[in-house]
Amino acid sequence: MTVQEWVDAYARAWRDRDPDGAAALFTEDSVYRDHPLQEPHTGADGVRAYWANVTSTQDRVDVRMGRPVESPDGRRAAVEFWVRMLSDGAEVTLVGILFLRFADDGRCAELRETWIFDPGDHAPHDGWGT
Known part of the structure; x- marks a missing residue:
C-alpha cells in the first residue's frame, strides 16, 4: 500500500x-x-474503539485530505486534513x-x-492541501 x-x-x-x-489500516502494536x-490508543483494537466512539456523533462528514509529504523511503509522511461535518447536530470544521x-x-505503526x-x-x- 502506498502512502497515497x-x-x-x-x-x-x-x-x-x-x-x-x-x-485495518493500523498494525496490531x-x-x-x-x-x-x-x-494513546494502542493496536488495531484501540483504533477501532476510538473511532467507534468519536465518529458516533458525526454526520454529513466531508473529509478532504491534502497531498502527503513523504520521506524518501516512504516510511514517514505528513498530511493535512480539512473536515466539515455535523457534530452532535452542529456544523463544525476540523482542520x-x-x-x-x-x-x-x-499499515500505520x-x-x-x-x-x-x-x-x-x-x-x-485557496492553496490549501497542496
Whole structure:
C-alpha cells in the first residue's frame, strides 16, 4: 500500500464512519495519538474503539485530505486534513495534520495528530492541501 492509498483509505473510513476500515489500516502494536497530552490508543483494537466512539456523533462528514509529504523511503509522511461535518447536530470544521510512521507492509505503526476544532462550516482557503 502506498502512502497515497493509505491516506485515501483513511479518508474513506472517516467519511463512512467505519471503525473496522480504520482499524485495518493500523498494525496490531500501533500507537494512535489523537491528543498530545492524553494516553494513546494502542493496536488495531484501540483504533477501532476510538473511532467507534468519536465518529458516533458525526454526520454529513466531508473529509478532504491534502497531498502527503513523504520521506524518501516512504516510511514517514505528513498530511493535512480539512473536515466539515455535523457534530452532535452542529456544523463544525476540523482542520489538522497527521504525522505518520509506516510498517513494512504499508499499515500505520504510529499516528500523531494535531488539530483545531471550530464552530461553523468553513471552506478550505485557496492553496490549501497542496
